[in-house]
Amino acid sequence: MKHKAFMIDTSRCIACRSCQVACKQWNKLPAEATVNSGSYENPPKLTAYLHNKIEFIETEENGEFKWLFLNKRCMHCSEAGCMKVCPSVGALYRTEDGLVAYNKDKCIGCNYCVNGCPFDVPRYDAQNKIAKCHGCFDRVENGLQPACVKACPTGTLLFGDRDQLIATAKTSGKPIYGETALSGLGAMYLLDNKPQDYNLAANPTIPTSIFLWKDVIKPLGILGFWGAVGVAMLHYVTVGPKQLEENGTEKGGGNHG
Amino acid sequence: MMARRSQKDPSGVGLYPEWSWCWPVNRRILYNRASVNADGVPWNKDRPVIWWDGGKWKGDVPDGGWKPLSQAGTKKSFIMLPDGVASIFAAGMKEGPFPEHYEPLECPIEKNPLSGTKNNPVIKLFFADGGLEEDAFYSCDQRYPYVATTYRVTEHWQTGVMTRNTPWLNEMQPNMFVELSPELAKDKGIKNGEMCVVSSGRGKVDAVAIVTKRFRPFKVQGTTIHQVGLPWCYGWTTANSGDSANLLTPTIGDGNTMIPETKAFQVNIEKRG
Numbered sequence: 457m458k459h460k461a462f463m464i465d466t467s468r469c470i471a472c473r474s475c476q477v478a479c480k481q482w483n484k485l486p487a488e489a490t491v492n493s494g495s496y497e498n499p500p501k502l503t504a505y506l507h508n509k510i511e512f513i514e515t516e517e518n519g520e521f522k523w524l525f526l527n528k529r530c531m532h533c534s535e536a537g538c539m540k541v542c543p544s545v546g547a548l549y550r551t552e553d554g555l556v557a558y559n560k561d562k563c564i565g566c567n568y569c570v571n572g573c574p575f576d577v578p579r580y581d582a583q584n585k586i587a588k589c590h591g592c593f594d595r596v597e598n599g600l601q602p603a604c605v606k607a608c609p610t611g612t613l614l615f616g617d618r619d620q621l622i623a624t625a626k627t628s629g630k631p632i633y634g635e636t637a638l639s640g641l642g643a644m645y646l647l648d649n650k651p652q653d654y655n656l657a658a659n660p661t662i663p664t665s666i667f668l669w670k671d672v673i674k675p676l677g678i679l680g681f682w683g684a685v686g687v688a689m690l691h692y693v694t695v696g697p698k699q700l701e702e703n704g705t706e707k708g709g710g711n712h713g
Numbered sequence: 714m715m716a717r718r719s720q721k722d723p724s725g726v727g728l729y730p731e732w733s734w735c736w737p738v739n740r741r742i743l744y745n746r747a748s749v750n751a752d753g754v755p756w757n758k759d760r761p762v763i764w765w766d767g768g769k770w771k772g773d774v775p776d777g778g779w780k781p782l783s784q785a786g787t788k789k790s791f792i793m794l795p796d797g798v799a800s801i802f803a804a805g806m807k808e809g810p811f812p813e814h815y816e817p818l819e820c821p822i823e824k825n826p827l828s829g830t831k832n833n834p835v836i837k838l839f840f841a842d843g844g845l846e847e848d849a850f851y852s853c854d855q856r857y858p859y860v861a862t863t864y865r866v867t868e869h870w871q872t873g874v875m876t877r878n879t880p881w882l883n884e885m886q887p888n889m890f891v892e893l894s895p896e897l898a899k900d901k902g903i904k905n906g907e908m909c910v911v912s913s914g915r916g917k918v919d920a921v922a923i924v925t926k927r928f929r930p931f932k933v934q935g936t937t938i939h940q941v942g943l944p945w946c947y948g949w950t951t952a953n954s955g956d957s958a959n960l961l962t963p964t965i966g967d968g969n970t971m972i973p974e975t976k977a978f979q980v981n982i983e984k985r986g
């Protein structure tokens with residue numbers, strides 16, 4: 457599989473936030489009520505209706521003011537914590553291009569992916585279904601650039617063949633964030649400063665408890681989940697619908713193992 | 714045409730005539746006939762922009778197709794200026810002809826350090842004409858010790874009446890703010906994100922404080938002068954957007970253009986009680 461990816465050259469970003477708006481336009485996401493809380497940055501965090509956003513970070517370098525702009529989004533990790541923990545098969549999936557997309561119809565709203573993500577990305581919409589950057593797979597499959605990339609006027613946001621993006625980025629001599637982390641991120645940064653200056657973990661990792669979950673408990677959990685459903689069905693067939701209502705709340709019990 | 718990206722440069726001087734498009738006729742250099750002598754030969758033969766070659770102009774698209782100056786029925790090179798020649802100062806200004814520094818009508822210092830005349834003598838003052846209270850001005854007044862300037866933000870166009878009512882844009886810049894330095898914020902006990910009142914001799918507005926190192930105190934003639942900044946794209950017609958910065962700005966017209974002096978005037982700032 458030839459991976460596609462984003463390369464985000466932060467030094468070129470002018471914080472015009474065309475990317476924020478273009479994403480909302482393409483994905484038909486509503487605006488949310490916000491207030492200024494002492495920063496140009498708004499909304500303050502990613503939401504179910506905001507799949508990418510610019511962080512405004514004020515720093516100083518040799519006594520000179522320096523503004524850092526970081527496009528925050530799902531990093532489309534090759535080793536994706538969200539996918540590892542997701543108990544509902546097909547709710548989170550990898551596209552042919554290697555991006556991490558989702559199917560809301562299959563999302564059961566369990567919130568596990570929130571804990572599995574090292575970058576605090578997944579959100580839940582009003583219907584309690586996952587929402588995050590899906591890499592505009594619908595556009596990409598049709599030979600188009602993601603909406604945010606298309607709208608970016610400065611060449612900060614680039615999208616294409618991952619290996620090629622890395623090769624070109626290397627000619628800048630700047631370190632690439634995410635080339636190898638989590639088996640390679642599908643959204644990488646070219647940073648001017650240290651990752652910590654952008655509030656990025658130098659070595660992002662999936663919480664260790666997740667491995668236990670994924671390798672031991674999740675298989676059991678899925679068994680337990682369907683087991684519970686099976687018992688309920690049996691119950692329905694043998695005892696009738698009224699009791700099922702009483703027992704129904706236990707249906708998801710197997711998930712919490 | 715705008716999408717053209719040819720890097721061909723037949724002139725060799727960097728005109729790149731097939732890179733994008735240059736309004737109005739893809740001419741790259743204005744008044745380019747001034748780069749040749751009366752016979753149409755480039756003044757600088759090593760860097761020709763345009764030249765007369767057997768009854769035709771070659772090189773850049775000529776700025777007006779008239780023949781070289783030595784020929785009959787021609788026109789001088791500076792085709793948009795009344796006398797057709799270059800100027801070292803603009804004719805027809807009410808003051809000048811040479812540039813001079815004047816202090817703004819409202820300013821924090823008593824004397825113009827660069828000239829004996831403090832303010833531009835040809836500005837239009839409304840208050841002086843028996844104007845209204847909201848036309849008053851207060852220079853070097855202790856009640857309004859800080860310099861204020863107003864500006865736009867990327868997300869809103871002009872006063873924002875259209876963009877503030879475009880929800881996606883308003884989400885990013887929802888309401889009135891005032892930017893100030895950490896030093897001034899400390900002096901006034903204002904914390905980032907707190908609601909403040911900014912007042913001038915003409916009015917007051919509520920604004921959220923953005924405390925930022927992008928604002929720095931000035932040292933002017935040995936004293937520290939603070940500056941605050943406010944956008945002028947908020948106001949009525951949008952819920953929760955806050956008031957217009959134009960309630961603060963002075964009523965004054967530039968002597969030539971009547972442009973008001975919204976980039977430098979005096980205010981006070983206090984935390985809202």
Ligand code: SF4
Binds near residue numbers: 533539556574578
């Ligand atoms: S950044 Fe988070 S949500 Fe995106 S792929 Fe990685 S783990 Fe999943």
Ligand code: SF4
Binds near residue numbers: 508588591603
């Ligand atoms: S790739 Fe698509 S979904 Fe992701 S941030 Fe860009 S526009 Fe939004």
Ligand code: SF4
Binds near residue numbers: 468525608609
């Ligand atoms: S569109 Fe590009 S330049 Fe503008 S804020 Fe987004 S990444 Fe930065």
